[in-house]
Every structure is written in structure tokens, then in C-alpha cells.
Amino acid sequence: MPSRFSQSVSIGFDGQIFRRQRRGGISRYFRELALNLRAAGAEVLMAEERQGCWPWSGHLPWRRADVVHATFYGGGPYRLQSHQRLVSSLFDMTPERHPEHFFLPALRSPHANKPGWLEVSDLIISISAASADDLAFFQPTLRTPLRVIHLATAIDRLVPQPVEALEGRRFWLMVGKRHAYKNGLTLLRALSLLHGGDGDRGRRDQPLLVCAGGGPWRAEERRWIHGQGLEDAVLQLAATDPVLAWLYRHAEAVLVPSLAEGFSLPLIEALACDTPVVASDLEVHREVGQSFATLLPALNARVWSELLAAAGQGTLPRPSHRLGGERYARLRRHFAPERLVQDHLEAYGSTTDRPSPRIRGRRG
Known part of the structure; x- marks a missing residue:
């Protein structure tokens, strides 16, 4: 399928996941995705790992992006500029299906913020149909558009x-x-x-x-x-x-x-x-x-x-x-990286079809 993504549209990855894990499956996914998107000619504005996850904490390049792909569910969804679209990823619903395996300290689990992030996003990218089905069970009233994009390997x-x-x-x-x-x-x-x-x-x-x-x-x-x-x-x-x-x-x-x-x-x-x-x-x-x-x-x-x-x-x-x-x-x-990149470009392009994005404030 031809991509509707315009090369003039910039993509931003915030720094949330890099604050939480230097080496891990999700941080690696975003590093490799950014690298492959750039190789395909897309403009990618990515937070440096040392900059953490706070969107209001300085001159972070991804804040200028047309499409912001949030890398985790830390805190509340932040206020976007009027032209921006927010994309969130759904990697799994394991904490919801198996809470007995997640013993948390006094701080609240970021997964508790997941429903709020997904609700206000312009698009959810789920890495499997199975995870999307789980989401439909736990959030049956969710109306955010969702696309399934399988992972890839090289x-x-x-x-x-x-x-x-x-x-x-x-x-x-x-x-x-x-x-x-x-x-x-x-x-x-x-x-x-x-x-x-x-x-x-x-x-x-x-x-x-x-x-x-x-x-x-x-x-x-x-x-x-x-x-x-x-x-x-x-x-x-x-x-x-x-x-x-x-x-x-x-x-x-x-x-x-x-x-x-x-x-x-x-x-x-x-x-x-x-x-x-x-x-x-x-x-x-x-x-x-x-x-x-x-x-x-x-x-x-x-x-x-x-x-x-x-x-x-x-x-x-x-x-x-x-x-x-x-x-x-x-x-x-x-399951090759080339398909993964094209699917993401198509997904990002679909968010810019809507002329009037909702303006949303930060939830605390």
C-alpha cells in the first residue's frame, strides 16, 4: 500500500522510556525505529536519553514535531501544540491480565496511566492483534483509532x-x-x-x-x-x-x-x-x-x-x-524492518488527515 506520509511531516519520540531503561525491549524498539525511519528519509526529532521524560523541562527537539510518538505512559498526557498529533504504543496488557506478577513500590505503576494516554491519543499502534483484543476487553468504551503493526527483526x-x-x-x-x-x-x-x-x-x-x-x-x-x-x-x-x-x-x-x-x-x-x-x-x-x-x-x-x-x-x-x-x-x-517502517509511515500519515485535532491539557 502506498504511504500517505509526507516527507514534510516530522516525527518526534519523547524521552520517557530512555529515562526508565537504558537497555530493554521497548527502548530498543524506539531506537531502531528512529534509525530506520531516518534511513527511509523521514525527519525524526528524538530526545537524547539523558534528557529524561519531562516535556516541559527544556529545549527538547521532539516538541517541535508534527507527530509525537510517546514512548511510555509516565505521568499524565502533556499539552500538545495545536498542530501536533499524539501517537501511543500498546505493547501488551500483561499487567492488566496478570497483576499478580507486578509487585509495585509506593510509587504508582506507569501502567496505571495507560488508559488516560490511550484515551487522548490520535492513534494507538498495537504490536499485535492479541494485545488490541485485550485492550478492547479492559477499555471497551475506548474510541481512539488503532492500528496493528507487528514487530520486525534483522x-x-x-x-x-x-x-x-x-x-x-x-x-x-x-x-x-x-x-x-x-x-x-x-x-x-x-x-x-x-x-x-x-x-x-x-x-x-x-x-x-x-x-x-x-x-x-x-x-x-x-x-x-x-x-x-x-x-x-x-x-x-x-x-x-x-x-x-x-x-x-x-x-x-x-x-x-x-x-x-x-x-x-x-x-x-x-x-x-x-x-x-x-x-x-x-x-x-x-x-x-x-x-x-x-x-x-x-x-x-x-x-x-x-x-x-x-x-x-x-x-x-x-x-x-x-x-x-x-x-x-x-x-x-x-517480519522484516522495511515493512515495519512503511507501516509506521502509513500510520503517522493517517493522523494528519484529520483537520482539527483535539487540544488537550496535561492530566496530573
């Missing part, structure tokens, strides 16, 4: 950096955080079932579970690993992007056992590297994984153990085999 274009300790070693891969709703403990439970009664030789014949990123083992993980004697069956390591590219390309399968997700980037990163995927049976995994991912009940460790036992025999087909060449190539194009 991990298959990176030069991989080998992990010497894993060269020649079979392994499964889990990427990112493991605690709470990420449900990494189910994989550890599955491993204990898989290795039970195998003996030392059986353990050496099974792939290693590699957990990349997500920080060192937490206390409960260490207790489980030690209690089940799994020290030689698991490995946790930090991973740069080139290391991740190597891990994805050499893993026997990528494992995603989450109880909730807004999108699940490891699915499309595995797709790009043509690596088998086993994921929990969630609405969003059905949406993103389509028919290339094997879906399992999130909390059924025995089913995961049985699947891993079969996967250890090399029976999991690669996405290209499951989809066929033409459909695999089409999905690869869909």
Missing part, C-alpha cells in the same frame, strides 16, 4: 559471534527474562522430568538448555537446579546481538514458555534463522507463530518434557519445512 543479517563453550554442543535456547509470567521454571521442571533416571550417559546425550540474557540465575532457580541436580544440564549467559545471532542459528529449538506476551520477539527471530520454535499456547503465539511454531500448554511440565525428549531425537521440523518455501519467504518479508 537478526539474520548480523554477523554471528560464536560461543566457544557451545561449539559442537547440542542445545535448546530460551532468550530473555525467565521469572514471573515468563515462566522459565516450567522448563526447569521439564528438564528434571526429562533427566530423571537417565543416568550420566543419558544426560550427556541430551541437549543443554541455554538461557541467554535475563540476568544471572535467581535464588529460586538456583535452589531448583541444585535440588534436581541439573547443574550440567543448564547454562546461563549474557548475550550481545552477534552472540544471539549465533545462538539462534545453532540451537536445536527456541523455547518460549511464557504465560503472557504482547508479541514474543523470539518467535520471529527463530523464524528468520529457520530454527524450530516451541511456545506456550497463547493467542499471540497463534497470531505470530502462525503454523511454524509448536504450541504447548504453558504450565504442563510433563508435556514440555515429552516434547523435549522427541526434540532431542531431532524430530522438530524447521519453519521453512513446515511452511513451504513460498509462505516462508512471505513471512520473512512481513
Whole structure:
């Protein structure tokens, strides 16, 4: 679809998310989106990370933009200039669906501000239809226009950096955080079932579970690993992007056992590297994984153990085999950065079609 975006329209990203996280999925999304938009010829006015999130706190370049894409939900929506449009992102509704996993300090969670931001925006960009459906359940009276724009990856274009300790070693891969709703403990439970009664030789014949990123083992993980004697069956390591590219390309399968997700980037990163995927049976995994991912009940460790036992025999087909060449190539194009940029340009352009934006004051 041709973009209605005019090159004379400027796009601004505020600094909210960079105040909250220097490294993280959302901050990375906005950095890469800004870079790719500029490469496509768009004018992008972006807050420096050190400038924080306060729109009234100085000479911030994004305040002059025609379209302001807010990067989080800090405080109340700020007053816009009369010509500006406000775009907000919806990454997930996990705090609303699973509040038991979000233990907050005395300060109010920014997610509590989410309804106010979304209500006064000119456009909501949701990273999945599943998240948009959740939003419709929790805010049924919301009338803000919404577009679904799937995430993208270019991990298959990176030069991989080998992990010497894993060269020649079979392994499964889990990427990112493991605690709470990420449900990494189910994989550890599955491993204990898989290795039970195998003996030392059986353990050496099974792939290693590699957990990349997500920080060192937490206390409960260490207790489980030690209690089940799994020290030689698991490995946790930090991973740069080139290391991740190597891990994805050499893993026997990528494992995603989450109880909730807004999108699940490891699915499309595995797709790009043509690596088998086993994921929990969630609405969003059905949406993103389509028919290339094997879906399992999130909390059924025995089913995961049985699947891993079969996967250890090399029976999991690669996405290209499951989809066929033409459909695999089409999905690869869909989850590529070029499509992501064009979808955003089209979305930004749609906000400038309305002649009279609402003028809104800051909510405190």
C-alpha cells in the first residue's frame, strides 16, 4: 500500500522510556525505529536519553514535531501544540491480565496511566492483534483509532559471534527474562522430568538448555537446579546481538514458555534463522507463530518434557519445512524492518488527515 506520509511531516519520540531503561525491549524498539525511519528519509526529532521524560523541562527537539510518538505512559498526557498529533504504543496488557506478577513500590505503576494516554491519543499502534483484543476487553468504551503493526527483526543479517563453550554442543535456547509470567521454571521442571533416571550417559546425550540474557540465575532457580541436580544440564549467559545471532542459528529449538506476551520477539527471530520454535499456547503465539511454531500448554511440565525428549531425537521440523518455501519467504518479508517502517509511515500519515485535532491539557 502506498504511504500517505509526507516527507514534510516530522516525527518526534519523547524521552520517557530512555529515562526508565537504558537497555530493554521497548527502548530498543524506539531506537531502531528512529534509525530506520531516518534511513527511509523521514525527519525524526528524538530526545537524547539523558534528557529524561519531562516535556516541559527544556529545549527538547521532539516538541517541535508534527507527530509525537510517546514512548511510555509516565505521568499524565502533556499539552500538545495545536498542530501536533499524539501517537501511543500498546505493547501488551500483561499487567492488566496478570497483576499478580507486578509487585509495585509506593510509587504508582506507569501502567496505571495507560488508559488516560490511550484515551487522548490520535492513534494507538498495537504490536499485535492479541494485545488490541485485550485492550478492547479492559477499555471497551475506548474510541481512539488503532492500528496493528507487528514487530520486525534483522537478526539474520548480523554477523554471528560464536560461543566457544557451545561449539559442537547440542542445545535448546530460551532468550530473555525467565521469572514471573515468563515462566522459565516450567522448563526447569521439564528438564528434571526429562533427566530423571537417565543416568550420566543419558544426560550427556541430551541437549543443554541455554538461557541467554535475563540476568544471572535467581535464588529460586538456583535452589531448583541444585535440588534436581541439573547443574550440567543448564547454562546461563549474557548475550550481545552477534552472540544471539549465533545462538539462534545453532540451537536445536527456541523455547518460549511464557504465560503472557504482547508479541514474543523470539518467535520471529527463530523464524528468520529457520530454527524450530516451541511456545506456550497463547493467542499471540497463534497470531505470530502462525503454523511454524509448536504450541504447548504453558504450565504442563510433563508435556514440555515429552516434547523435549522427541526434540532431542531431532524430530522438530524447521519453519521453512513446515511452511513451504513460498509462505516462508512471505513471512520473512512481513517480519522484516522495511515493512515495519512503511507501516509506521502509513500510520503517522493517517493522523494528519484529520483537520482539527483535539487540544488537550496535561492530566496530573
